[in-house]
Structures are given as structure tokens and as C-alpha cells.
Amino acid sequence: MQNMRLALRERPTGLLTDEHFDRIEEELSPLADGQARVRVVYVSLDPAMRGWVSPSTDSYVPPVPLGDTMRSLGIGVVEESKTDAYKAGDWVSGFTGWTRYLDVAPGQLNVVPQTVPMEAYMGVFGLAGATAYHGLVKTGEPKAGQTLCVTGAAGSVGSLVGQIGKALGLRVIGIAGTDEKCKWLVDDLGFDAALNYKTDDLEKGLREFAPEGLDLHFENVGGKPFAAALNNMKAFGRMVFCGFISVYNGERADEYPDLTALIRKRLTFKGFVMTDHFDEYPEIFAELGKLMQAGKLKYRLDIVDGLETAPAAFGKLFDGTNKGKLVVKVSDL
Ligand SMILES: NC(=O)c1ccc[n+]([C@@H]2O[C@H](COP(=O)([O-])OP(=O)(O)OC[C@H]3O[C@@H](n4cnc5c(N)ncnc54)[C@H](OP(=O)(O)O)[C@@H]3O)[C@@H](O)[C@H]2O)c1
Structure with missing residues (x-):
């Protein structure tokens, strides 16, 4: 059986592109006893992957070694099994990597129920959903109103995050990079307001939305939007740090906020990484399932076709052309 995988050839200094990967075509050997062979259907493209290919060893995971298959989350179907842990036809998710096939040992990937469309495991019932729920509810400790x-x-x-916030009775304002995205947030997802960080006056917009200041802020990008939010926090407010995508490719932030606000406003700053909280996934997905059933949670996927397109598609996360959760379709279900 033929496989294709993308192996890291070189570490990027800026954007991750095709030139940083070798395309490896190989003949798979027969499946070993105690293992299962998985055909990958979707792989997830996550901003954090840019950090995983940097040489830094002081992060929450070691760098992907040069020559190894690119690390990524994904989901697939068991094609053949020589272990009781998996049976042919099971859907399995976890760290699949950028490959069409992989052989796994028991415990390496999780069997997931086939009760929702497979795509849902890439969005709501995957890293994005777990991150949004844990970050807002457990780290942010929001209160209605x-x-x-x-x-x-x-x-x-x-x-x-915004939709969970609305379901919990919060007033929610979102900051995004296009008018179309802002309109989607308000018209389709029920956000109370949205600002375009490229064209709107963020300081003014936030002041108008929350004249007494923001109680809670959830940071995904860094730079100017972060500075505007910090300047508009209420005393004793909480700021949750999930991501700083604006500097992942080595750029300097376009604005550094005045951190004395931390003291003046007695703020709480808290960062988190979901790899520390895998044990919470079942509880979180049960809560998200209830919100989905109640019609309070919508999600959209941006699906690109073919594993070979993964490095180029990764750039969509950084130019903002992804519309929803970015995934690569590796094979048909
Ligand atoms: N802590 C954790 O465990 C954890 C887990 C998952 C994700 N995260 C973080 O969460 C954040 C969002 O991840 P995601 O998977 O949901 O990606 P995403 O938001 O679906 O896609 C990335 C978006 O970031 C925006 N962006 C890119 N460059 C920007 C810049 N310079 N300034 C402002 N916005 C920029 C773009 O939207 P616009 O059009 O609005 O610019 C782009 O669509 C990332 O920072 C990621 O690292 C953290």
C-alpha cells in the first residue's frame, strides 16, 4: 500500500510554506501485530503549529524534529486492525500528523462516537471547542450580565467564545479583520457588537460598548486589539490569554500596551494551554453538545482539499482568509 506524508525539512524564520517540507512517497510494510492502520480523513491546521516547528525548547511541547512527519491533530478511519483496542471502521482522532496513513498502538488515538458528522470533531468537538469553553468558563470565570x-x-x-458568552448571559463584543466577518458575528452568531481592527477606532468602539469598562477579555491575537482592550478594562477585570497570533511568524507586535494598567486597575491576567487539560474534554464536549442541541452554537469549517496543499493553506490563518475552522481533507470518508 502506498503512503504520502509531509516531513519537516527546514525550520521557517517567517511564514511556514511548501519549501519547508519534503513530500515522502513510500510503500507501507504489512501491519504489525498489536497495531491498527488508520486512513486519515481530515487534518487540522492550527496557529500553534507555527510554534511547534520553531527551534525553541522552552514551550509546552518539544519542537517537531527535522525529518519527522509534521505534527498535527486529525481524524481518520481504522482500515485494518491487529489489536483489540481498535476495530475496522472506528473513527479515531488525536495527533495523526500530515500523512495519508499511519499505524497506531493502543491509546495513541481516541475512538470517537459516530453520532455527529466527522467534521464536528475538527471544530466544536475538537481543540477549538475545548479551548473556547475552558478558556472562557474555567479561566475567565464569567458571570451573567x-x-x-x-x-x-x-x-x-x-x-x-462569543457564542458561549452569549449563552451564559454576557454582553459580547468581537474584534475581527473584515466587515463581512463583523457582520457574521452580529447577524448570524448573536454577538451584541463587532469592530473591524483594520478600519474602526477600537478605543472609541470599546468605550461606547462598555462605558464602565470591560469585565472580561479573551485574547487571541495580541498587538493593537489587545492594547485597546487593556485600556478599556474595568477595575478588577480578568484577561484570559489564549493566543497571540500576530507575532507567531517572528514579527514584533504593532503596539505594546501600557502594562501599568495591570496595577492601576488591579487586573487578573491568566494564560492557559489546552494540552494541560485533556482530562476535561468529555465534560466540555457534553456541555457544548447541550448548547448545540439548544441551537446556541454554530460553527463553520473552511475545508481545503488534498494533503499536499496543507503548507500553502496554513498561510490562510495569518492573512485572515480562512472563514471558520481551517482543515485539510486528506481522503473521502
Ligand atoms: N491556548 C491554547 O491552548 C490554544 C488552543 C487553540 C488555539 N489557540 C490560539 O487561539 C487563536 C485562534 O486560533 P484559531 O485556531 O481559532 O484560528 P482562527 O482564529 O480560526 O484563524 C486565525 C485568525 O487570526 C486572525 N489573525 C491573523 N493574523 C492576525 C493579526 N496579525 N492580527 C489580528 N488578527 C490576526 C485572522 O482573522 P482576522 O481576519 O480577524 O484577522 C485569522 O483568520 C490563536 O492565537 C491560537 O494560537 C490557543
Whole structure:
């Protein structure tokens, strides 16, 4: 059986592109006892992957070694099994990597129920949903009636954060990069307001939305939107740090906020990484399932075709052309 995978050839200094990968075509050997062979259907493209290919060893995961298959989350179908842990036809998700096939040992990937469309495991019932829920509910500790601001608001995490916020009785404002995205947030997702960070006066917009200040802020991008939110926090407010995508390719932030506000306003700053909280996934997905059933949670996927397109498609996360959770379709279900 033929496989194709993308292996990291070189570490980028800026944007991750095709030239950083080798395309490896290989004949798979027969499946070993105790393993299962998985055909990958979708792989997830996540901003964090840019950090995983940097040489830095002081992050929450070690860098992807040069020559290894690119690390990524994904979901697939068991094609053949020589272990009781998996049976042919099971849907399995976890760290599949950028490959068409992989052989796994028991425990390496999780079997997931076939009760929702497979795509849902890439969005709401995947990293994005877990991150949005954990970050807002557990880290942000919101209370009904409070005001919430979220940046990267039209992205896969941000759009869920705002909707969960609305379901919890918060007033929500989102900051995103196009008028079309802002309109989607308000008209389709029920955000109370949205600002375009490229064209709107963020300071003014936030002041008008929350004249007494924001109770809670969820940060996904860094730079100017972060500075505007910090300047508009209420005393004793909470700021949740999920991501800083504006500097992942080595850029300097376009604005550095005045951190003395932390003291003046007695703010709480808290960062988190979801790899520390895998144990919460079942509880979180049960809560998200209830919100979905109640019609309070919508999500959209941006699906690109073919594993070979993954490096180029990754750039969509950084120029903002992804509309929803960005995934690559590797094979047909
Ligand atoms: N802490 C964790 O465990 C965890 C887990 C998952 C994700 N995250 C973080 O959450 C954030 C969102 O991830 P996601 O998967 O949901 O991606 P996403 O929001 O679906 O896609 C990325 C979006 O970021 C925006 N963006 C890109 N460059 C920007 C810049 N320079 N300034 C402002 N906005 C910019 C773009 O939207 P616009 O059109 O609005 O610019 C783009 O669509 C990322 O920072 C990611 O690292 C953290």
C-alpha cells in the first residue's frame, strides 16, 4: 500500500510554506501485530503549529524534529486492525500528523462516537471547542450580565467564545479583520457588537460598548486589539490569554500596551494551554453538545482539499482568509 506524508525539512524564520517540507512517497510494510492502520480523513491546521516547528525548547511541547512527519491533530478511519483496542471502521482522532496513513498502538488515538458528522470533531468537538469553553468558563470565570470582549472573534476559537458568552448571559463584543466577518458575528452568531481592527477606532468602539469598562477579555491575537482592550478594562477585570497570533511568524507586535494598567486597575491576567487539560474534554464536549442541541452554537469549517496543499493553506490563518475552522481533507470518508 502506498503512503504520502509531509516531513519537516527546514525550520521557517517567517511564514511556514511548501519549501519547508519534503513530500515522502513510500510503500507501507504489512501491519504489525498489536497495531491498527488508520486512513486519515481530515487534518487540522492550527496557529500553534507555527510554534511547534520553531527551534525553541522552552514551550509546552518539544519542537517537531527535522525529518519527522509534521505534527498535527486529525481524524481518520481504522482500515485494518491487529489489536483489540481498535476495530475496522472506528473513527479515531488525536495527533495523526500530515500523512495519508499511519499505524497506531493502543491509546495513541481516541475512538470517537459516530453520532455527529466527522467534521464536528475538527471544530466544536475538537481543540477549538475545548479551548473556547475552558478558556472562557474555567479561566475567565464569567458571570451573567458582565461584558466580554474577544479578539480573533470570527475564527474557530473566537466565534465559539462569543457564542458561549452569549449563552451564559454576557454582553459580547468581537474584534475581527473584515466587515463581512463583523457582520457574521452580529447577524448570524448573536454577538451584541463587532469592530473591524483594520478600519474602526477600537478605543472609541470599546468605550461606547462598555462605558464602565470591560469585565472580561479573551485574547487571541495580541498587538493593537489587545492594547485597546487593556485600556478599556474595568477595575478588577480578568484577561484570559489564549493566543497571540500576530507575532507567531517572528514579527514584533504593532503596539505594546501600557502594562501599568495591570496595577492601576488591579487586573487578573491568566494564560492557559489546552494540552494541560485533556482530562476535561468529555465534560466540555457534553456541555457544548447541550448548547448545540439548544441551537446556541454554530460553527463553520473552511475545508481545503488534498494533503499536499496543507503548507500553502496554513498561510490562510495569518492573512485572515480562512472563514471558520481551517482543515485539510486528506481522503473521502
Ligand atoms: N491556548 C491554547 O491552548 C490554544 C488552543 C487553540 C488555539 N489557540 C490560539 O487561539 C487563536 C485562534 O486560533 P484559531 O485556531 O481559532 O484560528 P482562527 O482564529 O480560526 O484563524 C486565525 C485568525 O487570526 C486572525 N489573525 C491573523 N493574523 C492576525 C493579526 N496579525 N492580527 C489580528 N488578527 C490576526 C485572522 O482573522 P482576522 O481576519 O480577524 O484577522 C485569522 O483568520 C490563536 O492565537 C491560537 O494560537 C490557543
